[in-house]
Amino acid sequence: MSLVKWIFIGLVVLPAAELIALVLVAALIGWLATIALFVATSVVGLLLLRRSGRTDLARLRHAFAREGIHAIRLETPGVVSVLAGILLVFPGFITDALGAALFVPTLRRWAAGKVAATRPRRGRDDRVIDLEPDEWHRIPDRRHGRGRKAKGET
Secondary structure, eight states: OOHHHHHHIIIIIHHHHHHHHHHHHHHHHOHHHHHHHHHHHHHHHHHHHHHHHHHHHHHHHHHHHHHGGGGOOTTSTTHHHHHHHHHHHSSSHHHHHHHHHTTSHHHHHHHHHHHHHTSOOOOOOTTOOOOOGGGOOOOOOOTTSOOOOOTTOO
16 A cells, blocks of 8 residues: 555544544543543553654664654564553543554564565665676785685695
């Protein structure tokens, strides 16, 4: 899916879905309990972000700035708690459910597989020549008076 479609989903569809979810939860458990749950999940998200520390958050922010969405690797220590905390702080029950789902190992592995599948494959770099060990040998460096023995020399 292209980045434009994800931005469209993020800016239009997600807020509308969050509003519908808010109304449905309020109809099920009442407005006061809904607001209390809404605030509680945000507080839990803030506590998770505080516990994960500035180092994990700075590492994720730096990687995200360098590589974009493809920088997210859920196997990296600290990434899950930072992402879950961010999702829990965002207002809405859908993002809260996604943040809570990151703590379920099976769902985390599934999400990691989906994120890894969307990473672009890097092509081969034409500037790099990969040789097998039997395809090269050292050449003596005569300029500095220190000769190195070539492979197979005695």
